[in-house]
Amino acid sequence: MMSLPIFYPLLDSVEGVELAARLGVRFAQLRIKSGGHETIRDNIRQSLAIAREANMMLVINDHWQLAIEEGADWVHLGQEDLIQADVNALRRAGISLGISTHSQEELERALLLNPDYIALGPIYPTQTKSLTWSAQGLGRISEWKAQLGQIPLCVIGGITLERSSAVLASGADIIAVVSDVSLHPDPSERIREWLSCYC
Numbered sequence: 001m002m003s004l005p006i007f008y009p010l011l012d013s014v015e016g017v018e019l020a021a022r023l024g025v026r027f028a029q030l031r032i033k034s035g036g037h038e039t040i041r042d043n044i045r046q047s048l049a050i051a052r053e054a055n056m057m058l059v060i061n062d063h064w065q066l067a068i069e070e071g072a073d074w075v076h077l078g079q080e081d082l083i084q085a086d087v088n089a090l091r092r093a094g095i096s097l098g099i100s101t102h103s104q105e106e107l108e109r110a111l112l113l114n115p116d117y118i119a120l121g122p123i124y125p126t127q128t129k130s131l132t133w134s135a136q137g138l139g140r141i142s143e144w145k146a147q148l149g150q151i152p153l154c155v156i157g158g159i160t161l162e163r164s165s166a167v168l169a170s171g172a173d174i175i176a177v178v179s180d181v182s183l184h185p186d187p188s189e190r191i192r193e194w195l196s197c198y199c
Ligand SMILES: Cc1ncc(COP(=O)(O)OP(=O)(O)O)c(N)n1
Pocket: 010, 029, 031, 061, 062, 076, 077, 078, 079, 080, 081, 098, 100, 119, 120, 121, 129, 154, 156, 176
């Protein structure tokens, strides 16, 4: 299993992808939650072109069909996305797959799909997404890690640079962040700070 970068920002626009690529981020996600089909396609196409040029791995969230059509290398799917998704079609297209999990049952279901990373969240309370799951806490990270073998463990939810050492010490391999970058008064500076800790 390939080793993936620690810092994994989730971005909601082509501009965000452009900024991350320019600053040297190596692994990022395009997470667009609204907009028409063709607008989303256009955003995916532009973002993939920017990422390719910068040699940045870009994960497409949710839009697995567009990801196949636009030649993406990575897709992230949640449990509800998996109900509709054709994972075999993703595999035939050579696409690597990250899957969200929040419970033991979801983890067992996700592992059957041979994922390229497993995400666990929310580790801490988050304002970014309304979830029925409460904060998992650091103990769950170690529990997940013990079951994953070589599969990288990505953690998400309320994680800040200040909390990063604790989640890594608990067994996380990858740290996904939204608001620690997007709500920072200076997102470029925050990305630089993350990269100075985890290049
Ligand atoms: C790295 C990572 N982890 C979790 C998620 C959440 O996926 P999902 O549960 O499908 O929710 P949405 O992001 O689609 O709202 C993620 N996108 N990335």
